Amino acid sequence: MLKELLEGEISQKEVLNYYNANVTYLPLMEGVNGLVFNYKDINNIIINKNLSYYKRRKTLLHELAHIELNQLCQRDKDLFAFHIQEYEDEADRYIKYLLN
Ligand SMILES: [Zn+2]
Numbered sequence: 710m711l712k713e714l715l716e717g718e719i720s721q722k723e724v725l726n727y728y729n730a731n732v733t734y735l736p737l738m739e740g741v742n743g744l745v746f747n748y749k750d751i752n753n754i755i756i757n758k759n760l761s762y763y764k765r766r767k768t769l770l771h772e773l774a775h776i777e778l779n780q781l782c783q784r785d786k787d788l789f790a791f792h793i794q795e796y797e798d799e800a801d802r803y804i805k806y807l808l809n
Pocket residue numbers: 771772775790791796797800
């Protein structure tokens with residue numbers, strides 16, 4: 710899904726619909742680009758609204774990678790994926806892989 714988005718074959722809206730995802734832009738503390746959590750089958754993506762357009766876009770891709778890699782279901786009680794470094798690296802590697 711992300712691959713098709715990056716290649717311009719489908720729109721961001723279609724990807725969000727497909728993953729049942731909502732994006733909210735909020736002022737987050739410095740150093741936090743965004744986070745994602747699943748609640749009641751909806752994937753909630755929060756992006757730091759203080760970021761530049763480019764960084765907001767990059768962060769959205771990163772959070773979508775967490776969803777696409779199914780990283781949100783692997784932890785039972787912990788809803789938030791953004792602080793788990795192993796997953797952070799995997800999400801970033803995945804985007805790099807798709808861009809190459
Ligand atoms: Zn992350």
